[in-house]
Amino acid sequence: xxxxxxxxxxxxxxxxxxxxxxxxxxxxxxxxxxxxxxxxxxxxxxxxxxxxxxxxxxxxxxxxxxxxxxxxxxxxxxxxxxxxxxxxxxxxxxxxxxxxxxxxxxxxxxxxxxxxxxxxxxxxxxxxxxxxxxxxxxxxxxxxxxxxxxxxxxxxxxxxxxxxxxxxxxxxxxxxxxxxxxxxxxxxxxxxxxxxxxxxxxxxxxxxxxxxx
Amino acid sequence: xxxxxxxxxxxxxxxxxxxxxxxxxxxxxxxxxxxxxxxxxxxxxxxxxxxxxxxxxxxxxxxxxxxxxxxxxxxxxxxxxxxxxxxxxxxxxxxxxxxxxxxxxxxxxxxxxxxxxxxxxxxxxxxxxxxxxxxxxxxxxxxxxxxxxxxxxxxxxxxxxxxxxxxxxxxxxxxxxxxxxxxxxxxxxxxxxxxxxxxxxxxxxxxxxxxxxxxxxxxxxxxxxxxxxxxxxx
Amino acid sequence: xxxxxxxxxxxxxxxxxxxxxxxxxxxxxxxxxxxxxxxxxxxxxxxxxxxxxxxxxxxxxxxxxxxxxxxxxxxxxxxxxxxxxxxxxxxxxxxxxxxxxxxxxxxxxxxxxxxxxxxxxxxxxxxxxxxxxxxxxxxxxxxxxxxxxxxxxxxxxxxxxxxxxxxxxxxxxxxxxxxxxxxxxxxxxxxxxxxxxxxxxxxxxxxxxxxxxxxxxxxxxxxxxxxxxxxxxxxxxxxxxxxxxxxxxxxxx
Ligand SMILES: Nc1ncnc2c1ncn2[C@@H]1O[C@H](COP(=O)(O)OP(=O)(O)O)[C@@H](O)[C@H]1O
Ligand SMILES: [Mg+2]
Numbered sequence: 001x002x003x004x005x006x007x008x009x010x011x012x013x014x015x016x017x018x019x020x021x022x023x024x025x026x027x028x029x030x031x032x033x034x035x036x037x038x039x040x041x042x043x044x045x046x047x048x049x050x051x052x053x054x055x056x057x058x059x060x061x062x063x064x065x066x067x068x069x070x071x072x073x074x075x076x077x078x079x080x081x082x083x084x085x086x087x088x089x090x091x092x093x094x095x096x097x098x099x100x101x102x103x104x105x106x107x108x109x110x111x112x113x114x115x116x117x118x119x120x121x122x123x124x125x126x127x128x129x130x131x132x133x134x135x136x137x138x139x140x141x142x143x144x145x146x147x148x149x150x151x152x153x154x155x156x157x158x159x160x161x162x163x164x165x166x167x168x169x170x171x172x173x174x175x176x177x178x179x180x181x182x183x184x185x186x187x188x189x190x191x192x193x194x195x196x197x198x199x200x201x202x203x204x205x206x207x208x209x210x211x212x213x
Numbered sequence: 214x215x216x217x218x219x220x221x222x223x224x225x226x227x228x229x230x231x232x233x234x235x236x237x238x239x240x241x242x243x244x245x246x247x248x249x250x251x252x253x254x255x256x257x258x259x260x261x262x263x264x265x266x267x268x269x270x271x272x273x274x275x276x277x278x279x280x281x282x283x284x285x286x287x288x289x290x291x292x293x294x295x296x297x298x299x300x301x302x303x304x305x306x307x308x309x310x311x312x313x314x315x316x317x318x319x320x321x322x323x324x325x326x327x328x329x330x331x332x333x334x335x336x337x338x339x340x341x342x343x344x345x346x347x348x349x350x351x352x353x354x355x356x357x358x359x360x361x362x363x364x365x366x367x368x369x370x371x372x373x374x375x376x377x378x379x380x381x382x383x384x385x386x387x388x389x390x391x392x393x394x395x396x397x398x399x400x401x402x403x404x405x406x407x408x409x410x411x412x413x414x415x416x417x418x419x420x421x422x423x424x425x426x427x428x429x430x431x432x433x434x435x436x437x438x439x440x441x442x443x444x445x446x447x
Numbered sequence: 448x449x450x451x452x453x454x455x456x457x458x459x460x461x462x463x464x465x466x467x468x469x470x471x472x473x474x475x476x477x478x479x480x481x482x483x484x485x486x487x488x489x490x491x492x493x494x495x496x497x498x499x500x501x502x503x504x505x506x507x508x509x510x511x512x513x514x515x516x517x518x519x520x521x522x523x524x525x526x527x528x529x530x531x532x533x534x535x536x537x538x539x540x541x542x543x544x545x546x547x548x549x550x551x552x553x554x555x556x557x558x559x560x561x562x563x564x565x566x567x568x569x570x571x572x573x574x575x576x577x578x579x580x581x582x583x584x585x586x587x588x589x590x591x592x593x594x595x596x597x598x599x600x601x602x603x604x605x606x607x608x609x610x611x612x613x614x615x616x617x618x619x620x621x622x623x624x625x626x627x628x629x630x631x632x633x634x635x636x637x638x639x640x641x642x643x644x645x646x647x648x649x650x651x652x653x654x655x656x657x658x659x660x661x662x663x664x665x666x667x668x669x670x671x672x673x674x675x676x677x678x679x680x681x682x683x684x685x686x687x688x689x690x691x692x693x694x695x696x697x698x699x700x
Contacts, residue, residue, distance in 0.1 A: 058425035060386030067414035115547035119561035120537025155293035
């Protein structure tokens with residue numbers, strides 16, 4: 001591989017990183033909203049969300065990205081490949097995050113909420129001041145794990161022509177007629193990204209849990 | 214978003230559903246390919262995973278390290294790049310496989326690492342005294358593992374293994390990118406042949422969803438059985 | 448002052464959980480400055496009664512009055528808004544069996560959270576108040592420690608300081624020493640004893656017979672969801688009128 005090809009590889013890596021990053025950063029709060037909506041006990045909404053999450057968990061990303069990219073224009077939403085890719089990853093990761101948030105919400109100790117009610121705090125303040133900080137720490141390992149799964153599933157967006165770190169290996173081998181080196185190089189870059197995320201997770205966990213023994 | 218457009222002319226457009234209906238055999242071929250890939254790779258990944266977890270428990274440190282490197286390495290890779298390696302990369306080394314073979318082999322090798330890691334986690338929870346008791350009764354080697362240890366690992370980690378099964382089902386869809394004719398491939402062909410962009414994917418997602426519900430149901434039954442035997446998480 | 452307005456009053460409270468009738472027509476009067484202990488076998492409804500006073504449980508029937516003003520329900524029986532209920536609760540402190548400190552806050556943050564966020568005190572004011580209270584419960588040196596590093600007795604004293612920092616009109620205690628190792632019970636009871644002496648109005652659900660006998664102005668004995676006896680401690684312990692109270696005392700006292 002020459003310098004040009006190395007540059008292509010790195011630009012593919014950058015595409016993977018920024019698209020995944022947007023989906024991860026957006027998917028955490030969106031998952032929170034979906035997860036809380038699911039347990040809010042609002043009659044039709046909660047059931048619809050449960051159905052949406054169940055289907056979302058079962059849908060392969062390749063299938064979803066095709067549905068959005070090919071299907072949305074037909075219903076009057078014009079969408080380019082990159083937007084479809086980001087949206088796919090975002091929707092997918094949000095459904096998994098919703099389940100993580102839901103489970104930490106449901107296992108939150110009742111007594112702490114009662115203590116807050118007893119001193120006259122209201123729902124919003126209890127959620128923001130007491131629950132959310134602790135829920136975030138409890139959800140962190142699951143959310144980070146989901147984030148690494150997202151990066152590993154992100155090559156699905158290659159199917160609609162986005163030149164990410166996986167698809168760029170096609171482009172490179174079309175020039176060099178040697179597919180093995182770019183594939184191995186891409187594999188190594190993925191490993192570095194994932195290893196970096198696992199490391200970040202350890203650092204965050206250590207920093208976040210200063211209050212627990 | 215134009216809801217009238219969606220409801221009247223697209224989702225409930227009988228002509229477009231008729232196309233899907235006419236192409237039903239194609240969907241069924243794709244679906245049966247998906248299920249075949251899934252079933253074979255589940256069995257393969259499970260057997261290989263059971264072997265690898267034994268490597269990771271070996272007394273020989275270099276065997277142990279090899280098992281670890283394999284498992285951690287796979288778990289840092291996307292499935293698709295690994296499938297690329299087998300299908301597009303290996304021919305440079307003179308190893309040529311059909312897309313189907315490469316895909317199937319990829320699923321097995323890749324998910325075996327995840328299965329091994331799950332089993333290892335469950336194994337570390339087993340009380341050590343138990344295998345010692347079995348040893349004292351004359352069990353050893355593969356017999357000890359297969360009859361005493363493995364059943365407990367499987368029952369004890371049923372929910373996590375179940376999740377892994379769902380990931381395996383979904384990973385089969387990646388293989389359409391290397392031209393394997395699975396369910397998503399079938400949906401995409403119908404879509405591009407007739408330009409009915411929504412219905413084929415909705416049908417495909419429906420079939421994936423039903424399969425997932427079936428897997429979850431099965432896992433639930435196994436979990437209940439395990440709890441009756443006093444294994445696994447309550 | 449026999450016709451002064453009671454600090455806290457419950458009138459004809461009833462509560463059922465599904466089929467189970469947990470409280471039946473409970474009435475209770477707590478005069479300002481009094482310490483009332485609530486005794487009774489476990490499962491008799493003491494916690495539920497206490498939790499109905501600040502509407503952590505919503506009573507099915509009956510009224511709660513705080514200094515004569517209705518809590519939780521308006522006179523017409525409709526439930527009050529979240530905001531209004533919070534205002535009433537801010538005037539009643541509660542101390543739980545399991546402490547329920549907020550683990551992500553330091554001791555000081557636990558104590559000043561509600562005064563700053565609910566009462567709107569400035570941080571400086573709240574900290575000054577909190578430091579005084581922490582000194583009073585003997586934990587001045589723990590202000591920047593997280594709860595996990597405290598013993599059970601220390602946690603409960605922080606919880607008391609947290610409740611006091613709101614300057615409540617009434618303090619409710621639900622078995623505050625039951626989760627403590629025996630050697631830590633004394634330090635918590637000592638704090639409560641001081642509060643009683645200073646004229647704090649308190650309702651204390653407890654199994655500490657010594658505390659009930661020596662510190663309280665009145666004993667309420669509950670069994671199976673009803674108030675069976677209601678008497679000054681000397682009378683209740685010296686000469687219990689009902690057979691149920693006699694049986695209870697022979698077992699616990
Ligand atoms: N949230 C609840 N749901 C159903 N039953 C409850 C609930 N809380 C308490 N109970 C029942 O009400 C009865 C009285 O409980 P409690 O007030 O805690 O008694 P005590 O504090 O005197 O031990 C018990 O039988 C208990 O099981
Ligand atoms: Mg109780």
